[in-house]
Amino acid sequence: MTAITVGEHWIETCDGTLFAQDWLPPSVQGTPIILLHDSLGCVALWRDFPAQLAAATGHRVIAYDRLGFGRSAPHPSVLTRGFVEAQAQQEFAAVLHHLGVDDFIVFGHSVGGGMAIACAAHFAERCRGLITESAQAFVEDLTLHGIRAADVQFAAPGQLVRLTRYHGDKAEWVLRAWVDNWLSPAFADWSLNASLAKVHCPLLCLHGDQDEFGSVAHPRRFITLARGPSVMRLLTGCGHVPHREQPDVVLAEVQRFLG
Structure with missing residues (x-):
């Protein structure tokens, strides 16, 4: 793989400190790509994908932990309806300002994909491209069934430790922020x-x-309602985490999209 330089950043906000990383290929080109993680995710759980993305595209890649997740500060309260859309005006905006990013491409996984849509909408004059991966457009029975099953799984002895490895003593908050919001009337x-x-x-x-x-x-809703040129790629034999399950396919699709 092309040699990638990794930097760490600590970003102060009125609600707490955000942790961010960026990955720089030797010769940076194009617009920065900003990654938004899923409901249980964080920068570390992107694993090798940001470096692979930077190497494959030549773009600077940025990822950050939302408040309450990973190495960022605890969230000051509980999440409520509207938290997906609010990300654009709060933490995402702080990342753009701190890192000096003007135009950007935003790439979001799962609920991060919904947040990516909100960011592309709020910063419409600055967003040069939007990539969603396994994102939800609305509340679907299949989504709720998967969340209920995961909640039962995490209730088993020792299972919460899987989240503690990445979120520390914020792990219980992370789980409840996901489950309780989506299942709320x-x-x-x-x-x-x-x-x-x-x-x-x-x-x-x-x-x-x-x-x-x-x-x-969900992707059909996205390409139907979005106003710009849109394309949907359905990945055969793939579950909820394409960048981990089929990284080569995802990278190839992103390269084609950017090209």
């Missing part, structure tokens, strides 16, 4: 329809045909 009619109508940049939707947390109805 107040969240039942949530959707990204309003944000999608404000997206004008090119859009790539990646979705596994075996995704246990969402059907193909």
Whole structure:
């Protein structure tokens, strides 16, 4: 792999400190790609993918832990309806400002994909491309079934340790922020329809045909409602984490999209 330089950044916000990393190929080209993690994720759980993405594309790649996750500060409260859309105006905006990023490409996985749509909508004049991976456009029975099953699994003795490795003593908050929000009656009619109508940049939707947390109805909603040129790629034999399950396919699709 091309030699990649990795940097660490600590970003102060009014609610706490964010941790971010960036990956720089030897000869940086194009617009920075900003990664937004999933509901249980963090920078560390992207594993080798950011470096692979930087090497494959030549772009600077940036990822950060949202408040409450990974190496960032604890979240000051609980998440409520609207937390997906609010990411654009809060932590994402702080990352852009601190790292001196003007135009950007945003790449989000799962709920991070929903946040990526909100960022592309809020910063429509600055977003040059949007990539969603296994993202949810609305609350679907399949999504709720997967979350309930995961909640039962994490309740078994020793299972929460899997999250503690990455989130420390914030692990219980991370789990409840995911489960309790999605299963809340107040969240039942949530959707990204309003944000999608404000997206004008090119859009790539990646979705596994075996995704246990969402059907193909989600990427179809994205490409139907977004206003810019859009393409959907359904990945055969792939579940909810394409960048881990089929990294070569994901990298090739991103290269094609950027090219």
